Amino acid sequence: MTPAEQSPLTRKLSAFVALSDVELAVLARLHQRRRTFVAGRDMVHQGQSAQAAYILSSGWVCSYKLQADGTRQIVDFQVPGDFLGLRSILLRTSDHSFEPIVDIEAAEVLASDLLEAIAQTPRLATAILWAASRDEAMVVEHLVGIGRRNADARMAHFLLELGSRLALVGMGSKKGYDCPLTQYHLADALGLSAVHVNRVLRQLRESGLVTFRDGHVTFHDYTRLTEFADFDPEYLDQTGPLLA
Amino acid sequence: MTPAEQSPLTRKLSAFVALSDVELAVLARLHQRRRTFVAGRDMVHQGQSAQAAYILSSGWVCSYKLQADGTRQIVDFQVPGDFLGLRSILLRTSDHSFEPIVDIEAAEVLASDLLEAIAQTPRLATAILWAASRDEAMVVEHLVGIGRRNADARMAHFLLELGSRLALVGMGSKKGYDCPLTQYHLADALGLSAVHVNRVLRQLRESGLVTFRDGHVTFHDYTRLTEFADFDPEYLDQTGPLLA
DNA sequence: CGTTAGTTTGATGGTCCTCAAGCACTGTGG
Protein backbone atom coordinates (compact mmCIF):
# COMPACT_ATOMS: atom_id res chain seq x y z
CA MET A 1 0.00 0.00 0.00
CA THR A 2 1.21 3.48 -0.73
CA PRO A 3 0.99 6.01 2.11
CA ALA A 4 -2.01 7.62 0.48
CA GLU A 5 -4.04 4.40 0.70
CA GLN A 6 -3.18 3.67 4.33
CA SER A 7 -5.34 4.79 7.18
CA PRO A 8 -3.87 7.77 9.06
CA LEU A 9 -3.42 5.61 12.15
CA THR A 10 -1.43 3.05 10.20
CA ARG A 11 0.66 5.83 8.79
CA LYS A 12 1.29 7.27 12.24
CA LEU A 13 2.20 3.99 13.88
CA SER A 14 4.39 2.98 10.96
CA ALA A 15 6.56 5.99 11.63
CA PHE A 16 7.55 4.35 14.93
CA VAL A 17 7.21 0.64 14.58
CA ALA A 18 7.91 -1.38 11.45
CA LEU A 19 4.71 -3.41 11.27
CA SER A 20 4.59 -6.82 9.62
CA ASP A 21 1.90 -7.82 7.14
CA VAL A 22 0.10 -9.74 9.85
CA GLU A 23 0.13 -6.73 12.15
CA LEU A 24 -1.06 -4.48 9.35
CA ALA A 25 -3.90 -6.87 8.69
CA VAL A 26 -4.97 -6.88 12.35
CA LEU A 27 -4.82 -3.11 12.33
CA ALA A 28 -6.91 -2.97 9.16
CA ARG A 29 -9.49 -5.23 10.78
CA LEU A 30 -9.88 -2.74 13.62
CA HIS A 31 -11.05 -0.24 11.01
CA GLN A 32 -14.01 -2.36 9.89
CA ARG A 33 -16.96 -0.73 11.63
CA ARG A 34 -16.94 2.59 9.89
CA ARG A 35 -19.27 5.28 11.13
CA THR A 36 -19.85 8.94 10.40
CA PHE A 37 -20.84 11.75 12.76
CA VAL A 38 -22.03 15.23 11.94
CA ALA A 39 -20.35 18.38 13.16
CA GLY A 40 -21.53 19.80 16.44
CA ARG A 41 -23.50 16.84 17.74
CA ASP A 42 -21.69 15.12 20.61
CA MET A 43 -20.59 11.53 19.98
CA VAL A 44 -20.14 10.67 23.64
CA HIS A 45 -21.47 12.52 26.66
CA GLN A 46 -19.68 13.07 29.91
CA GLY A 47 -21.04 10.54 32.40
CA GLN A 48 -22.17 8.12 29.73
CA SER A 49 -20.86 4.60 30.09
CA ALA A 50 -18.28 4.02 27.39
CA GLN A 51 -18.07 0.62 25.81
CA ALA A 52 -16.25 1.55 22.64
CA ALA A 53 -13.39 3.66 21.43
CA TYR A 54 -12.93 5.19 17.99
CA ILE A 55 -10.15 5.64 15.51
CA LEU A 56 -10.54 8.91 13.67
CA SER A 57 -10.16 8.57 9.89
CA SER A 58 -11.04 12.05 8.72
CA GLY A 59 -12.10 15.33 10.28
CA TRP A 60 -11.43 16.96 13.63
CA VAL A 61 -12.87 16.24 17.05
CA CYS A 62 -12.41 17.86 20.43
CA SER A 63 -12.72 16.25 23.85
CA TYR A 64 -13.88 18.53 26.61
CA LYS A 65 -15.29 18.74 30.08
CA LEU A 66 -18.20 20.93 31.06
CA GLN A 67 -18.46 22.59 34.45
CA ALA A 68 -21.45 23.40 36.58
CA ASP A 69 -21.13 27.12 35.81
CA GLY A 70 -21.35 26.45 32.06
CA THR A 71 -17.74 27.10 31.16
CA ARG A 72 -16.00 24.37 29.26
CA GLN A 73 -12.41 23.23 29.02
CA ILE A 74 -11.25 21.50 25.88
CA VAL A 75 -8.74 18.87 26.93
CA ASP A 76 -7.46 17.84 23.55
CA PHE A 77 -8.17 17.84 19.85
CA GLN A 78 -8.14 14.69 17.79
CA VAL A 79 -6.96 14.71 14.20
CA PRO A 80 -6.92 11.83 11.71
CA GLY A 81 -4.99 8.87 13.05
CA ASP A 82 -5.84 9.60 16.67
CA PHE A 83 -7.76 7.42 19.10
CA LEU A 84 -10.86 8.70 20.86
CA GLY A 85 -11.92 7.46 24.24
CA LEU A 86 -9.23 4.86 24.60
CA ARG A 87 -8.85 5.74 28.25
CA SER A 88 -12.53 5.63 29.08
CA ILE A 89 -12.81 1.97 28.11
CA LEU A 90 -11.58 0.92 31.51
CA LEU A 91 -13.37 3.52 33.56
CA ARG A 92 -17.02 2.98 34.22
CA THR A 93 -18.13 6.26 32.78
CA SER A 94 -16.57 8.56 30.25
CA ASP A 95 -15.06 11.44 32.13
CA HIS A 96 -15.56 13.83 29.26
CA SER A 97 -17.49 14.51 26.07
CA PHE A 98 -16.49 14.31 22.41
CA GLU A 99 -17.70 16.78 19.84
CA PRO A 100 -16.98 16.53 16.13
CA ILE A 101 -15.80 19.93 14.92
CA VAL A 102 -16.54 19.07 11.31
CA ASP A 103 -18.30 16.07 9.81
CA ILE A 104 -16.09 13.10 10.54
CA GLU A 105 -15.46 9.51 9.67
CA ALA A 106 -14.33 7.13 12.38
CA ALA A 107 -13.96 3.42 12.99
CA GLU A 108 -15.68 2.07 16.06
CA VAL A 109 -13.52 -0.27 18.09
CA LEU A 110 -15.14 -2.46 20.69
CA ALA A 111 -13.20 -3.05 23.87
CA SER A 112 -13.23 -6.77 23.18
CA ASP A 113 -11.81 -6.37 19.66
CA LEU A 114 -9.06 -4.14 20.94
CA LEU A 115 -8.06 -6.50 23.73
CA GLU A 116 -8.05 -9.38 21.26
CA ALA A 117 -5.84 -7.50 18.82
CA ILE A 118 -3.46 -6.64 21.62
CA ALA A 119 -3.27 -10.26 22.73
CA GLN A 120 -2.59 -11.44 19.19
CA THR A 121 0.14 -9.04 18.21
CA PRO A 122 2.42 -7.78 20.99
CA ARG A 123 4.28 -5.41 18.73
CA LEU A 124 1.07 -3.79 17.65
CA ALA A 125 0.10 -3.62 21.31
CA THR A 126 3.32 -1.75 22.03
CA ALA A 127 2.60 0.63 19.19
CA ILE A 128 -0.90 1.34 20.46
CA LEU A 129 0.30 1.87 24.01
CA TRP A 130 2.99 4.12 22.63
CA ALA A 131 0.30 6.21 20.95
CA ALA A 132 -1.68 6.32 24.21
CA SER A 133 1.39 7.39 26.16
CA ARG A 134 2.06 10.09 23.64
CA ASP A 135 -1.51 11.36 23.93
CA GLU A 136 -1.09 11.57 27.66
CA ALA A 137 2.21 13.42 27.28
CA MET A 138 0.36 15.98 25.17
CA VAL A 139 -2.22 16.49 27.88
CA VAL A 140 0.61 17.03 30.35
CA GLU A 141 2.24 19.58 28.09
CA HIS A 142 -1.13 21.27 27.71
CA LEU A 143 -1.36 21.45 31.49
CA VAL A 144 2.06 23.07 31.67
CA GLY A 145 1.05 25.59 29.04
CA ILE A 146 -2.09 26.66 30.85
CA GLY A 147 -0.39 26.71 34.24
CA ARG A 148 2.84 28.47 33.38
CA ARG A 149 2.79 30.19 30.00
CA ASN A 150 1.29 33.57 29.22
CA ALA A 151 -1.40 33.81 26.58
CA ASP A 152 0.93 34.60 23.65
CA ALA A 153 3.36 31.78 24.28
CA ARG A 154 0.50 29.43 25.03
CA MET A 155 -1.11 30.11 21.69
CA ALA A 156 2.17 29.86 19.82
CA HIS A 157 2.99 26.57 21.48
CA PHE A 158 -0.43 25.20 20.72
CA LEU A 159 -0.25 26.06 17.04
CA LEU A 160 3.20 24.51 16.78
CA GLU A 161 2.13 21.31 18.47
CA LEU A 162 -0.83 20.93 16.17
CA GLY A 163 1.46 21.46 13.21
CA SER A 164 3.77 18.70 14.34
CA ARG A 165 0.93 16.29 14.89
CA LEU A 166 -0.59 17.00 11.51
CA ALA A 167 2.76 16.67 9.77
CA LEU A 168 2.92 13.11 11.02
CA VAL A 169 -0.13 12.18 8.98
CA GLY A 170 0.78 14.31 5.99
CA MET A 171 -1.60 17.15 6.71
CA GLY A 172 0.83 19.88 7.60
CA SER A 173 4.37 21.22 7.29
CA LYS A 174 6.59 23.97 8.61
CA LYS A 175 4.80 26.29 6.21
CA GLY A 176 1.41 25.79 7.85
CA TYR A 177 -1.77 23.72 7.73
CA ASP A 178 -5.54 23.86 7.32
CA CYS A 179 -7.38 24.20 10.59
CA PRO A 180 -11.18 24.28 11.04
CA LEU A 181 -11.11 25.57 14.62
CA THR A 182 -12.88 28.77 15.59
CA GLN A 183 -11.50 31.31 18.03
CA TYR A 184 -14.01 29.96 20.53
CA HIS A 185 -12.39 26.55 20.28
CA LEU A 186 -9.00 28.09 20.88
CA ALA A 187 -10.37 29.99 23.87
CA ASP A 188 -11.88 26.90 25.47
CA ALA A 189 -8.72 24.93 24.87
CA LEU A 190 -6.28 27.52 26.15
CA GLY A 191 -8.27 28.70 29.15
CA LEU A 192 -8.74 32.19 27.70
CA SER A 193 -11.69 34.30 26.65
CA ALA A 194 -12.56 34.42 22.97
CA VAL A 195 -11.94 38.16 22.98
CA HIS A 196 -8.45 37.73 24.27
CA VAL A 197 -7.74 34.97 21.78
CA ASN A 198 -8.51 37.42 19.06
CA ARG A 199 -6.07 39.98 20.45
CA VAL A 200 -3.37 37.36 20.90
CA LEU A 201 -3.75 36.22 17.31
CA ARG A 202 -3.46 39.78 16.10
CA GLN A 203 -0.34 40.24 18.20
CA LEU A 204 1.29 37.11 16.77
CA ARG A 205 0.32 38.10 13.24
CA GLU A 206 1.68 41.64 13.60
CA SER A 207 4.91 40.28 15.04
CA GLY A 208 5.39 38.34 11.83
CA LEU A 209 5.36 34.99 13.62
CA VAL A 210 2.19 33.18 12.58
CA THR A 211 -1.18 33.92 11.02
CA PHE A 212 -4.41 32.13 11.87
CA ARG A 213 -7.09 33.19 9.42
CA ASP A 214 -9.82 31.75 7.23
CA GLY A 215 -9.27 28.23 8.43
CA HIS A 216 -5.58 28.24 7.72
CA VAL A 217 -2.47 28.53 9.89
CA THR A 218 0.58 30.03 8.23
CA PHE A 219 3.97 30.02 9.91
CA HIS A 220 5.90 33.11 8.87
CA ASP A 221 9.05 32.41 10.85
CA TYR A 222 9.07 28.87 12.19
CA THR A 223 12.40 29.16 14.01
CA ARG A 224 11.58 32.39 15.78
CA LEU A 225 8.14 31.10 16.70
CA THR A 226 9.68 27.97 18.20
CA GLU A 227 11.96 30.06 20.37
CA PHE A 228 9.17 32.41 21.35
CA ALA A 229 6.97 29.51 22.45
CA ASP A 230 9.79 27.55 24.06
CA PHE A 231 8.57 24.64 21.97
CA ASP A 232 10.59 21.47 22.37
CA PRO A 233 8.87 18.67 20.45
CA GLU A 234 10.68 15.97 22.38
CA TYR A 235 7.54 15.02 24.30
CA LEU A 236 5.94 14.09 20.99
CA ASP A 237 8.61 11.40 20.68
CA GLN A 238 8.62 11.45 16.92
CA THR A 239 12.28 11.59 16.03
CA GLY A 240 12.46 8.24 14.29
CA PRO A 241 11.54 4.55 14.44
CA LEU A 242 11.24 3.10 17.91
CA LEU A 243 11.21 -0.59 17.11
CA ALA A 244 12.99 -1.82 14.01
CA MET B 1 -3.29 -10.72 54.98
CA THR B 2 -4.99 -7.97 56.92
CA PRO B 3 -5.24 -4.59 55.21
CA ALA B 4 -2.48 -3.25 57.40
CA GLU B 5 0.01 -5.79 56.07
CA GLN B 6 -0.82 -5.29 52.41
CA SER B 7 1.07 -2.87 50.24
CA PRO B 8 -0.89 0.31 49.53
CA LEU B 9 -1.10 -0.61 45.86
CA THR B 10 -2.62 -3.97 46.69
CA ARG B 11 -5.07 -2.25 48.94
CA LYS B 12 -6.00 0.25 46.25
CA LEU B 13 -6.45 -2.32 43.48
CA SER B 14 -8.37 -4.64 45.78
CA ALA B 15 -10.99 -1.96 46.16
CA PHE B 16 -11.83 -2.40 42.48
CA VAL B 17 -10.91 -5.90 41.45
CA ALA B 18 -11.19 -9.00 43.60
CA LEU B 19 -7.73 -10.45 43.12
CA SER B 20 -7.03 -14.16 43.41
CA ASP B 21 -4.17 -15.58 45.43
CA VAL B 22 -2.16 -16.08 42.26
CA GLU B 23 -2.71 -12.48 41.24
CA LEU B 24 -1.82 -11.25 44.69
CA ALA B 25 1.39 -13.26 44.51
CA VAL B 26 2.34 -11.76 41.15
CA LEU B 27 1.61 -8.33 42.54
CA ALA B 28 3.73 -9.04 45.59
CA ARG B 29 6.59 -10.15 43.35
CA LEU B 30 6.52 -6.75 41.64
CA HIS B 31 7.35 -5.24 45.02
CA GLN B 32 10.64 -7.14 45.38
CA ARG B 33 13.24 -4.56 44.43
CA ARG B 34 12.78 -2.16 47.29
CA ARG B 35 14.62 1.14 47.18
CA THR B 36 14.67 4.33 49.21
CA PHE B 37 15.15 7.91 48.07
CA VAL B 38 15.82 11.00 50.14
CA ALA B 39 13.64 14.08 50.10
CA GLY B 40 14.52 16.77 47.60
CA ARG B 41 16.88 14.81 45.35
CA ASP B 42 15.26 13.99 42.01
CA MET B 43 14.74 10.31 41.24
CA VAL B 44 14.33 10.78 37.51
CA HIS B 45 15.26 13.79 35.44
CA GLN B 46 13.32 15.21 32.55
CA GLY B 47 14.99 14.01 29.35
CA GLN B 48 16.56 10.99 30.98
CA SER B 49 15.76 7.70 29.31
CA ALA B 50 13.37 5.80 31.52
CA GLN B 51 13.71 2.05 31.73
CA ALA B 52 11.90 1.47 34.98
CA ALA B 53 8.78 2.53 36.80
CA TYR B 54 8.20 2.60 40.56
CA ILE B 55 5.44 1.68 42.95
CA LEU B 56 5.39 4.07 45.87
CA SER B 57 5.17 2.32 49.26
CA SER B 58 5.54 5.23 51.64
CA GLY B 59 6.05 8.97 51.42
CA TRP B 60 5.03 11.59 48.88
CA VAL B 61 6.48 12.40 45.46
CA CYS B 62 5.70 15.05 42.88
CA SER B 63 6.13 14.85 39.12
CA TYR B 64 6.85 18.13 37.41
CA LYS B 65 8.11 19.82 34.30
CA LEU B 66 10.63 22.62 34.28
CA GLN B 67 10.53 25.41 31.73
CA ALA B 68 13.30 27.40 30.13
CA ASP B 69 12.42 30.48 32.18
CA GLY B 70 12.86 28.56 35.43
CA THR B 71 9.22 28.26 36.39
CA ARG B 72 7.96 24.81 37.13
CA GLN B 73 4.62 23.11 36.83
CA ILE B 74 3.82 20.20 39.09
CA VAL B 75 1.72 17.78 37.08
CA ASP B 76 0.70 15.40 39.82
CA PHE B 77 1.52 14.17 43.29
CA GLN B 78 2.03 10.51 44.05
CA VAL B 79 0.96 9.06 47.38
CA PRO B 80 1.43 5.49 48.66
CA GLY B 81 -0.07 2.96 46.26
CA ASP B 82 0.56 5.09 43.18
CA PHE B 83 2.71 4.26 40.18
CA LEU B 84 5.54 6.54 39.12
CA GLY B 85 6.67 6.80 35.54
CA LEU B 86 4.38 4.14 34.19
CA ARG B 87 3.76 6.19 31.10
CA SER B 88 7.38 6.97 30.37
CA ILE B 89 8.25 3.31 29.95
CA LEU B 90 7.13 3.40 26.35
CA LEU B 91 8.45 6.81 25.45
CA ARG B 92 12.10 7.12 24.75
CA THR B 93 12.77 9.78 27.32
CA SER B 94 10.94 10.71 30.47
CA ASP B 95 8.96 13.82 29.72
CA HIS B 96 9.17 15.05 33.28
CA SER B 97 11.04 14.79 36.57
CA PHE B 98 10.19 13.12 39.87
CA GLU B 99 11.09 14.64 43.20
CA PRO B 100 10.50 12.96 46.55
CA ILE B 101 8.85 15.46 48.88
CA VAL B 102 9.83 13.47 51.95
CA ASP B 103 12.06 10.43 52.31
CA ILE B 104 10.31 7.64 50.48
CA GLU B 105 10.27 3.92 49.96
CA ALA B 106 9.43 2.54 46.53
CA ALA B 107 9.61 -0.70 44.60
CA GLU B 108 11.44 -0.55 41.31
CA VAL B 109 9.60 -2.28 38.49
CA LEU B 110 11.47 -3.11 35.32
CA ALA B 111 9.55 -2.78 32.09
CA SER B 112 10.15 -6.46 31.36
CA ASP B 113 8.79 -7.58 34.74
CA LEU B 114 5.71 -5.49 34.29
CA LEU B 115 5.01 -6.78 30.80
CA GLU B 116 5.49 -10.32 32.03
CA ALA B 117 3.10 -9.83 34.93
CA ILE B 118 0.54 -8.38 32.55
CA ALA B 119 0.86 -11.32 30.19
CA GLN B 120 0.47 -13.83 33.03
CA THR B 121 -2.56 -12.38 34.76
CA PRO B 122 -5.06 -10.57 32.54
CA ARG B 123 -7.23 -9.50 35.46
CA LEU B 124 -4.25 -7.91 37.15
CA ALA B 125 -3.43 -6.26 33.84
CA THR B 126 -6.91 -4.79 33.76
CA ALA B 127 -6.47 -3.52 37.29
CA ILE B 128 -3.16 -1.87 36.48
CA LEU B 129 -4.53 -0.28 33.33
CA TRP B 130 -7.50 0.88 35.37
CA ALA B 131 -5.10 2.59 37.76
CA ALA B 132 -3.26 4.18 34.84
CA SER B 133 -6.52 5.40 33.31
CA ARG B 134 -7.52 6.86 36.63
CA ASP B 135 -4.20 8.68 36.93
CA GLU B 136 -4.76 10.17 33.52
CA ALA B 137 -8.28 11.22 34.45
CA MET B 138 -6.79 13.07 37.40
CA VAL B 139 -4.39 14.94 35.13
CA VAL B 140 -7.33 15.90 32.94
CA GLU B 141 -9.28 17.17 35.93
CA HIS B 142 -6.20 19.10 37.00
CA LEU B 143 -6.10 20.67 33.56
CA VAL B 144 -9.73 21.71 33.86
CA GLY B 145 -9.03 23.21 37.26
CA ILE B 146 -6.16 25.34 36.05
CA GLY B 147 -7.93 26.38 32.89
CA ARG B 148 -11.37 27.17 34.22
CA ARG B 149 -11.50 27.51 37.99
CA ASN B 150 -10.52 30.56 40.00
CA ALA B 151 -7.81 30.24 42.62
CA ASP B 152 -10.13 29.55 45.55
CA ALA B 153 -12.14 26.82 43.88
CA ARG B 154 -8.96 25.37 42.41
CA MET B 155 -7.38 25.02 45.81
CA ALA B 156 -10.54 23.63 47.37
CA HIS B 157 -10.89 21.09 44.59
CA PHE B 158 -7.29 20.05 44.91
CA LEU B 159 -7.50 19.49 48.65
CA LEU B 160 -10.66 17.45 48.22
CA GLU B 161 -9.16 15.27 45.51
CA LEU B 162 -6.11 14.54 47.62
CA GLY B 163 -8.37 13.60 50.49
CA SER B 164 -10.27 11.12 48.34
CA ARG B 165 -7.10 9.56 47.06
CA LEU B 166 -5.63 9.21 50.52
CA ALA B 167 -8.84 7.76 51.93
CA LEU B 168 -8.47 4.92 49.45
CA VAL B 169 -5.26 3.79 51.12
CA GLY B 170 -6.41 4.52 54.65
CA MET B 171 -4.51 7.77 55.06
CA GLY B 172 -7.37 10.23 55.17
CA SER B 173 -11.05 10.79 55.83
CA LYS B 174 -13.71 13.47 55.53
CA LYS B 175 -12.22 15.00 58.67
CA GLY B 176 -8.84 15.65 57.07
CA TYR B 177 -5.39 14.19 56.52
CA ASP B 178 -1.67 14.74 57.08
CA CYS B 179 0.01 16.53 54.20
CA PRO B 180 3.73 17.36 53.93
CA LEU B 181 3.38 19.82 51.06
CA THR B 182 4.61 23.39 51.38
CA GLN B 183 2.78 26.39 50.00
CA TYR B 184 5.40 26.45 47.25
CA HIS B 185 4.35 22.98 46.19
CA LEU B 186 0.75 24.09 46.08
CA ALA B 187 1.71 27.14 44.02
CA ASP B 188 3.64 25.10 41.47
CA ALA B 189 0.83 22.58 41.22
CA LEU B 190 -2.01 25.05 40.87
CA GLY B 191 -0.33 27.53 38.56
CA LEU B 192 -0.35 30.28 41.20
CA SER B 193 2.29 32.29 43.03
CA ALA B 194 3.24 31.23 46.53
CA VAL B 195 2.04 34.58 47.81
CA HIS B 196 -1.38 34.10 46.37
CA VAL B 197 -1.58 30.55 47.68
CA ASN B 198 -1.13 31.96 51.14
CA ARG B 199 -3.97 34.43 50.67
CA VAL B 200 -6.25 31.76 49.24
CA LEU B 201 -5.60 29.47 52.19
CA ARG B 202 -6.41 32.26 54.58
CA GLN B 203 -9.61 32.96 52.70
CA LEU B 204 -10.70 29.31 52.87
CA ARG B 205 -9.79 29.10 56.54
CA GLU B 206 -11.69 32.27 57.44
CA SER B 207 -14.71 31.04 55.51
CA GLY B 208 -14.80 28.03 57.77
CA LEU B 209 -14.30 25.60 54.90
CA VAL B 210 -10.88 24.05 55.29
CA THR B 211 -7.62 24.68 57.12
CA PHE B 212 -4.17 23.82 55.80
CA ARG B 213 -1.62 24.32 58.55
CA ASP B 214 1.36 22.62 60.17
CA GLY B 215 1.32 19.73 57.76
CA HIS B 216 -2.31 18.92 58.28
CA VAL B 217 -5.47 19.50 56.26
CA THR B 218 -8.68 19.82 58.27
CA PHE B 219 -12.07 19.90 56.60
CA HIS B 220 -14.42 22.07 58.62
CA ASP B 221 -17.47 21.65 56.43
CA TYR B 222 -17.00 18.89 53.90
CA THR B 223 -20.38 19.31 52.21
CA ARG B 224 -20.12 23.03 51.76
CA LEU B 225 -16.54 22.72 50.54
CA THR B 226 -17.62 20.15 47.96
CA GLU B 227 -20.26 22.52 46.63
CA PHE B 228 -17.90 25.45 46.66
CA ALA B 229 -15.30 23.53 44.64
CA ASP B 230 -17.84 21.87 42.33
CA PHE B 231 -16.11 18.63 43.27
CA ASP B 232 -17.64 15.55 41.68
CA PRO B 233 -15.45 12.54 42.50
CA GLU B 234 -16.89 10.48 39.67
CA TYR B 235 -13.70 10.79 37.65
CA LEU B 236 -11.89 8.97 40.43
CA ASP B 237 -14.11 5.98 39.64
CA GLN B 238 -14.03 4.67 43.18
CA THR B 239 -17.64 3.91 43.95
CA GLY B 240 -17.27 0.16 44.34
CA PRO B 241 -15.78 -3.02 42.90
CA LEU B 242 -15.36 -3.06 39.14
CA LEU B 243 -14.76 -6.74 38.53
CA ALA B 244 -16.23 -9.24 40.93
C1' DC C 1 -32.94 40.06 3.57
C1' DG C 2 -33.12 38.88 8.19
C1' DT C 3 -30.64 35.54 11.04
C1' DT C 4 -26.87 33.34 12.83
C1' DA C 5 -22.02 32.28 13.60
C1' DG C 6 -17.74 34.09 13.82
C1' DT C 7 -14.43 38.02 14.08
C1' DT C 8 -12.84 42.50 15.52
C1' DT C 9 -12.18 46.51 18.44
C1' DG C 10 -12.80 49.63 22.61
C1' DA C 11 -13.49 50.57 27.61
C1' DT C 12 -13.38 49.14 32.32
C1' DG C 13 -12.22 46.38 36.10
C1' DG C 14 -10.88 42.19 38.78
C1' DT C 15 -7.81 38.46 39.72
C1' DC C 16 -3.59 37.35 40.53
C1' DC C 17 1.53 38.55 39.94
C1' DT C 18 5.69 40.91 41.45
C1' DC C 19 8.39 43.24 44.60
C1' DA C 20 9.40 44.03 49.28
C1' DA C 21 9.73 43.26 54.02
C1' DG C 22 9.05 41.06 58.40
C1' DC C 23 8.22 37.00 61.30
C1' DA C 24 8.66 32.18 63.21
C1' DC C 25 11.08 28.17 63.53
C1' DT C 26 15.02 24.93 62.91
C1' DG C 27 19.51 23.54 62.62
C1' DT C 28 24.49 24.72 62.66
C1' DG C 29 28.75 26.32 64.23
C1' DG C 30 31.49 29.54 67.01
Next chain:
DNA sequence: CCACAGTGCTTGAGGACCATCAAACTAACG
Protein backbone atom coordinates in the same frame (compact mmCIF):
# COMPACT_ATOMS: atom_id res chain seq x y z
C1' DC D 1 24.48 29.99 74.77
C1' DC D 2 23.96 32.88 71.07
C1' DA D 3 24.69 34.48 66.23
C1' DC D 4 23.33 33.37 61.83
C1' DA D 5 21.60 31.21 57.89
C1' DG D 6 17.99 28.73 55.74
C1' DT D 7 13.30 27.53 55.00
C1' DG D 8 8.69 28.48 55.10
C1' DC D 9 4.79 31.56 56.25
C1' DT D 10 2.52 36.10 56.31
C1' DT D 11 1.13 40.68 54.96
C1' DG D 12 1.17 45.17 52.18
C1' DA D 13 1.44 48.06 47.90
C1' DG D 14 1.33 48.60 43.07
C1' DG D 15 0.59 46.97 38.59
C1' DA D 16 0.13 43.54 34.57
C1' DC D 17 -2.58 40.44 32.31
C1' DC D 18 -6.62 38.97 30.97
C1' DA D 19 -11.93 38.81 31.74
C1' DT D 20 -16.20 41.02 31.01
C1' DC D 21 -19.40 43.98 28.83
C1' DA D 22 -20.72 46.22 24.72
C1' DA D 23 -21.11 47.00 19.96
C1' DA D 24 -20.03 46.90 15.13
C1' DC D 25 -18.72 44.25 11.17
C1' DT D 26 -18.45 40.28 7.76
C1' DA D 27 -19.81 36.15 5.55
C1' DA D 28 -22.82 32.34 4.93
C1' DC D 29 -27.28 30.65 4.54
C1' DG D 30 -32.15 29.72 4.10
